[in-house]
Amino acid sequence: MxxxxxxxxxxxxxxxxSVPQLAEAINDMLASLGHATQTVDAVRHWVGNGADMLVQRALTAARGEAPDAELHRHARGLFDEAYAGHADGAxxxxxxxxxxxxxxxxxxxxxxxxxxxxxxxxxxxxxxxxxxxxxxxxxxxxxxxxxxxxxxxxxxxxxxxxxxxxxxxxxxxxxxxxxxxxxxxxxxxxxxxxxxxxxxxxxxxxxxxxxxxxxxxxxxxx
Incomplete structure (x- = not known):
């Protein structure tokens, strides 16, 4: 004690x-970039190191290779915009x-x-x-x-x-x-x-x- x-x-x-909300935002981001969405379980394994790493892991999984700096910056902006609509839900x-x-x-x-x-x-x-x-x-x-x-x-x-x-x-x-x-x-x-x-x-x-x-x-x- x-x-x-x-x-x-x-x-x-x-x-x-917060994984359900993060997964919704990640999938909104991926869809905006023309990539297939990911499962909630997949996203659960990607969280814990901050949003930059979460976005990088999602893009790497969707594309089969790591994103360059320009794509990562663009995707992070899309993620933040999407997460703003999901962060306080359910x-x-x-x-x-x-x-x-x-x-x-x-x-x-x-x-x-x-x-x-x-x-x-x-x-x-x-x-x-x-x-x-x-x-x-x-x-x-x-x-x-x-x-x-x-x-x-x-x-x-x-x-x-x-x-x-x-x-x-x-x-x-x-x-x-x-x-x-x-x-x-x-x-x-x-x-x-x-x-x-x-x-x-x-x-x-x-x-x-x-x-x-x-x-x-x-x-x-x-």
Whole structure:
């Protein structure tokens, strides 16, 4: 068990399963370029390293070869445009997320969101999820000059909210979350169900490995 004043959360693969929306956007992009669409399961294996890599993997699969820089830039623009229409639709929360977030708030924990998703999509997702008031601060991958696995976003949250990194816990699902937390001198709990490029999150050696989100309540002695 552990005690922290501030809990910082990743979004995709931690709070919500965003693959359905990402797959819709990827397929809109591919169709615009005249390529065959891909299955949701295929897209699920491509997420976890950010939108640039997702677009590259989708194009490589559809074309049989990696795209050049010009095509990649064009496709990324198409993807962003498509995702804007899908990002906040039919959100799927992982089991225990909403109840546990409410328990954390009721216990007086301060909550923040640190995602590598471009910030333009974050407010709409939080509003659609009914979570706009849950987080004191939310950062996207382009909110600062660096994103996870850099510790900069996590340390920025601590500075803005005047909480020591030693009193903050990071909760995520990927190696990027673990690396960012460790570099920030912050404890990290990692979930096994998210997007970690097909590798067990335990390999990244977080402080705690959780199979379900509700386990966070026990970890924080709620």
């Amino acid at each position: 552990a005690d922290f004043d501030l809990v910082q959360f990743d979004l995709d693969g931690t709070l919500i399963d 959100l799927v929360f992982y089991p225990g997320v909403l109840d546990t977030l409410e328990r954390l708030r009721s216990a007086g924990k301060r909550l923040a969101l640190v995602t590598n998703k471009p910030y333009r999509f974050v407010p709409g997702i939080l509003a659609a999820a009914g979570l706009s008031s849950h987080f004191e601060l939310a950062l996207g991958g382009d909110s600062l000059a660096e994103k996870k696995p850099s510790p900069a976003p996590l340390l920025h949250v601590c500075e803005r909210l005047d909480v020591s990194p030693a009193r903050s816990l990071m909760v995520g699902d990927s190696e990027n979350d673990v690396l960012a937390a460790k570099a920030a001198g912050m404890a990290v709990a990692a979930l096994t169900y998210g997007y970690n490029y097909g590798r067990p999150i335990a390999d990244s050696q977080p402080d705690w490995v959780l199979d379900d989100f509700a386990g966070l309540a026990a970890l924080l002695k709620l």
